[in-house]
Amino acid sequence: MDVAAALLASGVQDSEPSFALFAQSLDPHWVEQALRATGTATIRRRKLPAEYVVWLVIGMAMLRDRSIAEVVRHLDLVMPVPTGERQHVSGGAVVQARDRLGPEPLAWLFHASAAVWASASADEYRWCGLAILGVDGSTLCVPDSPENDAHFGRAGTSRGEAAAAYPQLRLVTLMVLRSHLLVDAAFGPYSDSELSLAQRLWPRLPERSLVIVDRGFANYENFQRLADPAHQRYWLTRAKQGQRMAALRVIRKLGSGDTLVELRPSRCTRRLHPSLPETLTVRAIQYQRKGFKPQTLLTSLLDAVAFPAAEIIALYHERWELELAYDEVKTHTLEREEASLRCRNPQRVSQELWGLTLAYNLVRLTMADVARRAGVLPNQISYRHTLHFVRAFWISAWLASPGVLPKRLQSLYNELPLLVLPPRRNRAYPRAVKIKMSNYPRKRPRSQTNGVN
Known part of the structure; x- marks a missing residue:
């Protein structure tokens, strides 16, 4: 019903x-x-x-x-x-x-309901027979109490202060990108990395699915773990800024800007995970949008006929639906409280x-x-x-x-x-704000300041 x-x-x-x-x-x-x-x-x-x-x-x-x-x-x-x-x-x-x-x-109820709702939604909006999912992380501030401070901890600041004003928790979610329904979530203290929290979410990836991840999750271990062609589980990400295509061994050219390449783990990764294979074959797709720098996508979707490069490029930008979902939670649901x-x-x-x-x-x-x-x-x-x-x-x-x-x-x-929203315009938002900070002095814990009546 x-x-x-x-x-x-x-x-x-x-x-x-x-x-x-x-x-x-x-x-x-x-x-x-x-x-x-x-x-x-x-x-x-x-x-x-x-x-x-x-x-x-x-x-x-x-x-x-x-x-x-x-x-x-x-x-x-x-x-x-x-x-x-x-x-x-x-x-x-x-x-x-x-x-x-x-x-x-509440956790049990979330997982039970999400298993039904998100699964049905993913089936309804498939691409090339695959459910389109996304994983990304964010942080949420919690009230400034001794208990929260001790458990969650605080972020550092860029202005020389010892720590941020509020304790924060770190959150990573798995979401159906085309409906924004959450499949699963993992959270913990601020000191927990997004990579470690995401380890709890990878087992929830269903068969016949493609997970689009932020390049912060792009590492050799995850590439190996998330690729499961036998169960049609695939991944897609953007190459990290320092990852030069010239350093990758080209196995086969599939088309213009579309190649199969060979990845090798770093020495550190090899030392930490000796069971990983020596090499991994992935697909690299290079493209450039007008007015933007050239970009490279990496994916385990190796079949160029079943998964055309042009469609993969368009699909990658649906990753931003997860960013929009975090905005919906923070700005509109929680009303952007401190x-x-x-x-x-x-x-x-x-x-x-x-x-x-x-x-x-x-x-x-x-x-x-x-x-x-x-x-x-x-x-x-x-x-x-x-x-x-x-x-x-x-x-x-x-x-x-x-x-x-x-x-x-x-x-x-x-x-x-x-x-119903009008069609989205092509827009670019620089990571900048008009008001950087308040001119008032910082309110410190248990300090007494002169107020205004």
Whole structure:
């Protein structure tokens, strides 16, 4: 059942909390299984049951501009008393309920739902019979608390300061590039490298797939690990800036700027990984776009007939869909706060992050439904407007009587043309900002400064 059908079907019920209007897109049985699989299901019926806390954590990401207390209220997440009246739940009770739940059920739920949603989406938008996936990393700031500082650590700065203003976690995601649905995610302290975090994601690559990776992941070990022609698993990346084509041994020329070349591991790689083969055959495709420097793509797609060079060049630029996805999360979902996440404790940060990935996928699932109705691709739908659409409906579901919700939903779907984006223009963005920094002095931990009344 798609999201719209689920919402319309559930709109006739008058005894469910408002979040249940979305519960059919996130199968309630998954929530139950997540609680049982992680040992967090309880018999005792509390004011804030575990299954409601799951929706609270998702709602915290979806309704970023609301306090946690408001999210509880908007989603009607407190069990009623026998008289039918809703009970009040204190902030301390919410914290205790979240701590009882922990991050594990949210992680389990994300992986279970992503396995279904992302797999179906990848099948829907294949290229040459292959699912098109991408891997890249980013960082998120967390609140400046002693616990977060000790666990996640901080980045250094380029201005001579000892460390950055906020602790940061490092995040690497595996995504279906043509729908932006997340397949998997791995995160850890800032000191964890993207390469080490990505090791957790490589086993999730399905058969008959092509993973497009940033050149930071381009190394001999990954080239060998990700290439699996027997199961039709392939990779594509851009050569590193210092990797000269003249230094590569050409095996065979396939066409203009299209050759099979031989790679050899460095001495360091050979010493660390003695089991790696002596050589690896890859395909090198050279091209130059007007106004840009010449570029070289490296790939394990060796068949020039099945995988034409011109199509591979065009396909590589879909890697930027992952950069856009990080922008959707940071700028629009988290609204570019200084501290991206809310929680001051590492366990709650982990829980919140899994809730964020679930919320993002729910919005993206709605966008896929909108795209089908509008007859366009999911990346032609506005994430920002869809997020506002979902937020508005969640809040209106709390305020409106159940009987009018199907009509309200239908009126929202009548505005679908507003969500369709115009064709993308060819644009280039220099890595520069207009405002570099604030003129105010830096606020240091536990320091007292003179303020202005």
